Amino acid sequence: MAVNICGTGSFIPSHVMDNNGIAELVDTNDEWIRERTGIVRRHIVDGETTVSMACEAGERALSMAGISAEEIDLIVVSTISSNVVLPCAACEVQKELGAVNATCFDLSAACTGFVLAYNTAAAYLSGGIYKTALIIGSESLSNLTNWRDRGTCILFGDGAGAAVLRADSRRMYVPVTHSDGGKGSALSLKSRHDRNVLTAGEYSGENHDYGTDEYFMKMDGKAVFQFAVKKVPQAVREVLEKNQVRQDEIDWFLLHQANKRIVESVAKRLGEPMEKFPMNIQEYGNTSSASIPILLDEMNRKGMLKPGQKIVMAGFGAGLTWGASIVEWM
Ligand code: COA
16 A cells, blocks of 8 residues: 555553463463463553553654644544543544544454554555544453453453554555454453453452453454464465565564464464564563554564565454555655
């Protein structure tokens, strides 16, 4: 697509819970979690909200881009865990940043959300409708986590990542996206609240009373794992073919950070070395739509992204949804 990422930002809550902390809540241990997922610790909101983290990440991205809030035409916040239902998180971000000229809306596509936010903004920008967009993935998944379920509570964490996009006259890359609502029960959540039982000190083991199961994510871990390792390599090949880009032209594969073994399996199926698949899951766990922009921002700030490099961003998750997009770095 004819867009340029001209700034990135992220925000990570300072409260850390390592695997030993999880082992105090459920029957698990550090070794099992590291081996099966690659996760060592995760950061959990302690006073921060999905909106406040989105604002911090967004501000940092704008500051890097050297763009004022008034210049933003579009704000898209991808989230499944906003602390507000109405107004949408994107409008709350607009208010905080003073982005008075922006059109704002949220996007709900779970762990594929940032890729879809990028595609949505890029479509508006390359269609000539807007010139400048701020896209953000922000999640407080710890609010939606059942801390009695060892099959899910080991996986998730909180944080936010953002990117500023500008319309650009270079080559346009067409994205690949798919959905399979028929398999939605593999990862589901009926309702949500924004109380965090852990950091609010309300958790009291087996006997606590902080709501019914409808407030927590339910997951068939094996089904999600199998879906991801099959569909992500297919989507990557499809997006390369569609854009007539050779696989060896890709410098980085930025996958949604769900499980180290998923990333390793995708790399193996594509026949690519792990060096091209950066990971930060060990530090943050799975932060859903925030995982790709947090990783992108970390790489950007470390100077790992060079002008002319091509990146494939690939997301997958609840819905089921999945997709891949090619980004050319400037
Ligand atoms: N600690 C210790 N043991 C655990 C455990 C835990 N947290 N969770 C499960 N186990 C046990 C199981 O009870 C089972 O024991 P058994 O063999 O005696 O029955 C054994 O470990 C293997 O369980 P299994 O469910 O087969 O593990 P797994 O290798 O599939 O790993 C996940 C479980 C959740 C880590 C893995 O399925 C996964 O990551 N799936 C993808 C989830 C995901 O990424 N979701 C988000 C997508 S966006």
